[in-house]
Amino acid sequence: LTNWLPLGKQVLDNVSDVIHRRHRQYGCIEVSLSSLSHSSLWQKTGRWENGELFKLNDDFCLAATAEEEITQLVNNHVDSYKKLPLIAYQLTRKYRNEKRARGGLLRGREFVMKDAYSFDSSKENALKSFEMMNELYRDVFEDLKLPWVKANADSGDIGGDLSYEWHIVSPIGEDTILECESCHKSSNVERATANKQFEADSKTNMAMESNVEYYLTKTKELVSIYWPKDRKLSMKFVKEEDLLEIDESISGEKAVEAYKTYNDAQDDLLKIYRVVDMNVGPGTTMPDMPVKFSRNKMVTFDELDITEVQEGDKCLECDGYLSEKKGVEVGHTFYLGTKYSDPMNASFVDKDGSKKIFEMGCYGIGVSRIVGVIAEIMRDNIGLRWPARIAPLQVSIIPIGDNSVQHAKELSNKLKWDNEVDDSEDIGFGKKILKSKMIGVPLQVIIGKR
Numbered sequence: 001l002t003n004w005l006p007l008g009k010q011v012l013d014n015v016s017d018v019i020h021r022r023h024r025q026y027g028c029i030e031v032s033l034s035s036l037s038h039s040s041l042w043q044k045t046g047r048w049e050n051g052e053l054f055k056l057n058d059d060f061c062l063a064a065t066a067e068e069e070i071t072q073l074v075n076n077h078v079d080s081y082k083k084l085p086l087i088a089y090q091l092t093r094k095y096r097n098e099k100r101a102r103g104g105l106l107r108g109r110e111f112v113m114k115d116a117y118s119f120d121s122s123k124e125n126a127l128k129s130f131e132m133m134n135e136l137y138r139d140v141f142e143d144l145k146l147p148w149v150k151a152n153a154d155s156g157d158i159g160g161d162l163s164y165e166w167h168i169v170s171p172i173g174e175d176t177i178l179e180c181e182s183c184h185k186s187s188n189v190e191r192a193t194a195n196k197q198f199e200a201d202s203k204t205n206m207a208m209e210s211n212v213e214y215y216l217t218k219t220k221e222l223v224s225i226y227w228p229k230d231r232k233l234s235m236k237f238v239k240e241e242d243l244l245e246i247d248e249s250i251s252g253e254k255a256v257e258a259y260k261t262y263n264d265a266q267d268d269l270l271k272i273y274r275v276v277d278m279n280v281g282p283g284t285t286m287p288d289m290p291v292k293f294s295r296n297k298m299v300t301f302d303e304l305d306i307t308e309v310q311e312g313d314k315c316l317e318c319d320g321y322l323s324e325k326k327g328v329e330v331g332h333t334f335y336l337g338t339k340y341s342d343p344m345n346a347s348f349v350d351k352d353g354s355k356k357i358f359e360m361g362c363y364g365i366g367v368s369r370i371v372g373v374i375a376e377i378m379r380d381n382i383g384l385r386w387p388a389r390i391a392p393l394q395v396s397i398i399p400i401g402d403n404s405v406q407h408a409k410e411l412s413n414k415l416k417w418d419n420e421v422d423d424s425e426d427i428g429f430g431k432k433i434l435k436s437k438m439i440g441v442p443l444q445v446i447i448g449k450r
Contacts, residue, residue: 001110002368007439010392010418011371012112016091018143018389019114019365026136028087028116033069035093036060041068044343052097054109062095067340067362070117074358075346081121081356084348085129089116091367105372106172106328112368118361121350123337126359130162130335133363137166137331140365145387146374149327151177152187162335167327168370170377177327178309182320187309190236194313194322196279196305210280212287214255218245221270222259226286227277231307238306244273256290269297276302328373329366336360383438394443395419396436400429401449408447 004012023030039059042048045068054062063069070088078086094113101109118133120126134150141148146168153165165188167177176189187193213233215223223246227233235248250258263270272293280286280302311324341347341358350356371390378385388394394417399408408421422432429446436444 002105002108007392008371011386011390012368014390014392015144015367015370016112016114019091019140019367022136022140022143023089023114023116026087026132028089028136031070031073031088031090032092033063033066033073033090035063035095037063037066037069041072041344044068045340046343052099054095054097064094064096065362065364066090066115067117067336067360068344071340071344071346071358071360074117074119075341075344078119079348081348081350084358085118085120085125087116087118087129087133089114089363105368106376108368111366114365114367116363118363119341120359120361121348121356123359126337126361127335130333130361133361134164134333137333137363137365141166141168141331143389144370144374145389146370149177149179149186149325151327152185152191153332164333165327165329166331166333166365167329168373168377169325169327170373171326172373172376173326173328175327175329177325178311178313178322179325180315180318180320181323183315183318185315185317189308189310190234192309192322193305193316194309195316195319196307196309196313208283209285210277210287213251214253214259214290215246215248215251216255216258217273218247220259220262222255222272222291223275224272224289225275225306226280226284227307228279228284231277231279231310234306234308237308238275238304241275241301241304241306243275243301260291263291269294272298274298274300274302275304275306276300277306278303279307328369330370330373331363331365333363334361336362382434384440386440386442388442391440391442393418393420393439393441396432396441396444397421397447398429398432398436398444399423399447403449404447407449411445411447 037060039048039061053064074086091112091114093110095110098107098109101107118126118129120129149167149169151165151167153163167173167175177186178189178192179186209229210226211229213225217223223244225233225238269292309322311322313322315322337359338357341360346358347355348358374386375384395415397408397412397419399405405423412419412421433444
């Protein structure tokens with residue numbers, strides 16, 4: 001949990017002001033939704049069983065996100081296409097029963113977030129709103145003077161089939177971003193695709209040795225997955241191939257031993273499925289099969305793209321090479337379609353008099369996370385170094401000598417920037433300068449008696 005002291009609160013407010021200004025400029029309307037949300041809404045969308053919700057008995061949860069709440073609100077008040085498009089946003093505290101809370105403001109159970117939601121009359125119009133919000137996000141991160149990147153992303157639990165992550169580039173980031181050195185298209189490693197096929201002039205090579213991992217199918221058959229030793233397996237990509245129903249709860253030696261047990265109880269051998277990456281070829285050394293098998297009971301799926309993209313792979317867009325960087329996700333934009341409006345029967349009357357379901361998008365920015373990331377990546381050996389736009393003060397005015405305090409206060413009243421006169425008597429001039437630099441004030445003005 002986080003308690004905000006005056007200077008930190010001012011930085012948070014300054015980041016919020018940048019976000020507010022851009023949303024108003026783009027025609028978004030501000031709302032303030034309840035922090036409590038009723039279980040009946042989440043049950044309609046199938047999200048009540050989400051393990052990251054803080055639940056208050058069986059009736060309410062603390063809002064981690066507001067798709068259900070805003071959809072019901074709009075459905076109650078918007079009944080005609082004439083009131084569309086509509087984009088509503090809020091800046092508020094959110095709550096998530098985070099399993100991996102870490103890094104203070106970077107991943108907490110309580111956080112300040114900007115969330116926005118778009119409602120449109122058609123998919124075409126919804127995609128226009130989606131693109132507009134991506135332009136808005138670009139402007140916000142440019143305003144904040146941050147090293148940012150927009151990356152194709154996996155939509156995760158929120159849903160939808162089109163989304164972008166917005167990252168602040170930093171070595172402290174836990175996300176891996178692959179960016180083409182030529183066309184600069186970026187993707188999260190979980191979503192990235194590339195040309196990983198062996199070519200004589202490429203930076204990749206056909207695997208000499210392969211790794212193997214074992215799983216069971218839902219019907220207790222053995223699945224052996226092979227991929228090059230110099231790459232990382234992506235079970236997400238394996239599942240997207242839609243070949244088998246794999247039970248990921250048991251893997252490795254436990255899966256092998258379980259298969260042996262099930263197999264011994266059968267009159268005939270159970271099937272074995274081999275799932276083979278595209279860069280595991282005829283010359284690759286593969287681990288021996290650890291169980292009894294029959295060639296007639298073995299099925300092989302080969303030439304599959306089941307490993308993560310990595311630095312040095314070729315871009316699919318322009319044939320340039322991909323480079324790797326670390327980033328901290330601070331924003332995410334989603335095109336949702338009717339994922340929430342359909343199960344909640346949220347509809348309007350179109351121009352032809354027919355009832356239609358809203359097309360939606362949602363858009364989040366981690367406001368408190370941005371504060372934490374900037375503090376982490378821009379500090380130096382003296383202290384914090386805030387960009388001037390969000391610093392708690394723009395100027396520290398430090399008087400020296402007799403009669404200088406009055407001059408300092410006169411200057412303070414004339415300045416248009418946020419400033420503070422440090423006329424404290426408990427520390428000397430040098431420590432006043434140091435204190436100002438430690439808390440990240442960009443400018444210090446020293447006023448003498450003249």
